[in-house]
Amino acid sequence: MVSGKDVLVSAAVFAFALISHSEGIIGGREAAPHSRPYMASIQAPHGENLKHECGGFVIADQWVMTAVHCLPTGPNGRKVVLGVHSLSEAEETKQMFDIMELYNHPEFSASNYDNDIALIKLDRPFNASEAIKAVEYIRAGGINPEMNAEVETTGWGSLDDLGSRPDKLQEVSVEIVNPLLCRRRDYFGSKFTSNMMCAHKVCPNPCDKPYKKEDSCDGDSGGPLLFNGVVVGITSNGGKKCGQIKKPGIYTVISHYTEWIDNTMAPQPEATLDDSS
Known part of the structure; x- marks a missing residue:
């Protein structure tokens, strides 16, 4: 459940989010429909409708992993939609959920997005x-990708720095x-910590022009970074412009949080009445 400390963290995150960009996809391609069935679209109220705000991914039958800064004001009417390919089409595969509980990592830092990992418990x-x-997501002791390893990320984020958003799920390979x-x-x-990894794909040497930059961009924080089909990172934050050579996407290293994840998702004992009272 959202604690008082989480509320303070959320307020700080909200202030930071006003001046920062979250992540999405540049230079990618449309994914095959429902080929990534773990993807979640976190949507916020927008007038009478809902609007895609961030990504996430399903890790258990009632749990979605995402980034802390994806929900800067807490659940606040947001919904989690699973089984999505097109954000606008009425797909029979879609299932919509309320956020029953939101767990932000207690050591999240709004100043540099360190420990940018959150867990959402769905209402069912x-x-x-x-x-x-x-x-599947990596756990402590798992092998994280090394330098130059090819990894994948997916989402409904911006296609360019102008903020053009796709309707259908995109995917891209980066390094x-x-x-x-x-x-x-x-x-x-100093913003970059040991809890982070960074990845993008830049023009090879020699560079064959025109060259399409490949990176994450605005609108898809909380989505997965996959290595050999296993999620190893959470799309977190990068530069204010996407596809820049010196501002690759930043991803939270999931293997550092196994104990916190397990403790958060562990069934809570039911409260019992004290017969002596």
Whole structure:
């Protein structure tokens, strides 16, 4: 459940979100419909409708993993939609859920997005189908991708810096960037921590022009970064412009949070009446 501390964190996140961009897809391609059945669309009230705001991914029958900064004001009327390919079409595969509980990592930092991992407990378990399935995620002791390893990310985020949003799920392959590079002052400097990995794909050398940049961009924070079909990262934050050579996408390293995930998702004992009172 959302605690008082979470409310304070959310307020700080909201202030930071006003001046920062979340992540999405640039230079990718449309995914085959429902080929990534773990994808979740977190949608916020927009007039009488709902509007896609962030991504997430299903990790258990009632649980979705996302990024803390995806819900800057808490649940606040937001819905989680599973079984989505097209955001606008009335697909029979779609299932919509209320957010019963939101758990933000208690050590999330609004100043640099460190520990940007959150868990959403849906108001009920989903009905499993070919369009809705949980995905495997890396745990402590698992092998994270090394420098230059090819990884994948997916979402409904912006296609360019002008904010053009796709209706259908996009996917892109990128490469892990040397963390020493991402710690350089001309990249992210001290903002980049050991809880993060960074990835993008830039023009090869020699560069065949025209070259399409491939990166994550505005609108798809909370989505997965996959290595050999296993989620190893959560799309977090990068530069204010997408596809820049020195501002690759930043992803939260999931394997650092196994204990917190397990403790958060563990069944809570039911309260019992004290007969002596």
